[in-house]
Amino acid sequence: MILLQFDKSLSLYERAKSSLAGGVSSHFRVGGHPCPLFFERGEGSRLFDVDGNEYIDYALGQGPMILGHSPKPVIEAVETASRKGQLFAGQHELEVIVAEKVREFVPCAELMRFSNAGSEAIQAALRLARGYTGKTKYLKFEGHYHGWFDNVLLSVAPPLDKAGPRESPRTLPGSQGQVAACTEEAIALPWNDLELLEKTVVANKDDLAAVVMEPIMCNTNCIEPEPGFLEGVREVCTREGMVLVFDEIITGFRPCLGGAQAHFGVVPDLATFGKAMANGYPVSMLAGQEEFMRLIADGAVMHAGTYNSNVMVMAATNATLNCLAESNGAVYAHLEALGRHLMDGLRDAAASAGHSVLVQGLGPMFHMGFTAAERITDYRTHASSVDMAKYARFVALMLERGIRLIGRGIWYVSAAHTQQDMTRTLDAASESLRTLI
Ligand SMILES: Cc1ncc(COP(=O)(O)O)c(C=O)c1O
The missing domain is CATH 3.90.1150.10 (Aspartate Aminotransferase, domain 1)
Structure with missing residues (x-):
């Protein structure tokens, strides 16, 4: 050596x-x-x-x-596309081409919006869930990471001596400087415990807008859902009126083209994507069923961003998805x-x-x-x-x-x-x- x-x-x-x-x-x-x-x-x-x-x-x-x-196909696509322009403050065809592809691959993706970083897409999902339900809080799980913003950097790696009892954990911030009220917005639970989730959801149903999770807990130990867990959460959310959000920023396009939702056959209401979909170019995406996404479509829920769906990133996404879909995946x-x-x-x-x-x-x-x-x-x-x-x-x-x-x-x-x-x-x-x- x-x-x-x-x-x-x-x-x-x-x-x-x-x-x-x-x-x-x-x-x-x-x-x-x-x-x-x-x-x-x-x-x-x-x-x-x-x-x-x-x-x-x-x-x-x-x-x-x-x-x-x-990878050559991605770099060449970006080079070629960006020679014609970079940012139009307007639409271009590539973003429609990409959205049509995603619709084909991802079960929940009836309508989409693109952003830049994963952290942004999660914010859009939370705002939409609140807009749709008229409720404020959301339920998350210990060890799951949904970006670095105040309202989600909660109980990601809580010290066990401060995290409270397993059945009713304390929601803990991950950084100095976070707005204290954020900890009141989120209820944190251990993952993979359907009984506890159901009990907590029922007790808080008047306040809970959404249940948000990584469908495979990649940010802690790469933990898969226990058999029946995702199906159970899906059923509880539908029954009790919460929006189910899968954070597929890691799992999207990684185990298969349809992400974890296709792998496990459980379809969330909304899902966020990023990382693997553009092979290193900064894209993220909120995708969801029309019933929810129409609030963004008609402008009732605001989502924006100067750099959203810029030419370089859409070219990279298109080329990456083409490579991933080649020869039937x-x-x-x-x-x-x-x-x-x-x-x-x-x-x-x-x-x-x-x-x-x-x-x-x-x-x-x-x-x-x-x-x-x-x-x-x-x-x-x-x-x-x-x-x-x-x-x-x-x-x-x-x-x-x-x-x-x-x-x-x-x-x-x-x-x-x-x-x-x-x-x-x-x-x-x-x-x-x-x-x-
Ligand atoms: C599951 C998950 N959600 C959200 C994010 C945040 O994405 P970004 O770092 O692009 O803001 C990450 C980043 O690692 C992630 O793993």
């Missing part, structure tokens, strides 16, 4: 700290080993940093790069096969090195954690049993061997990853796990 050098990243980081807060442009880029790295370029499954180090990348821009880095079989191979290989490598790990997820995205737990189905079990400090040490060992992972434990696989990448990754994992303490 050749140990990598990081001199240029370290010196750029020192320089960056005097002009960028913390040397970075997002909270989630603070830290890392040996510092937030500076990259020069990305190509296929690889990233190249300013020190000339090459990595097989499983961070994939925190999920979006489903086709890998710099063959790319998904590739993602699944490589992902499952990695998951099995990581389990085997950990067992041989004497570490207890839990690797769970669907393949195109999955989570690895050091824990003796055999199954994790909610945030509290994750927070009380997964050794995140040990995982950070594993991430550093992997980085030294040319494998780039996300510190939270989630892995993303792209269409550009190859069988050789898997072999190199699993060799690096075996070596790292043998060294890891």
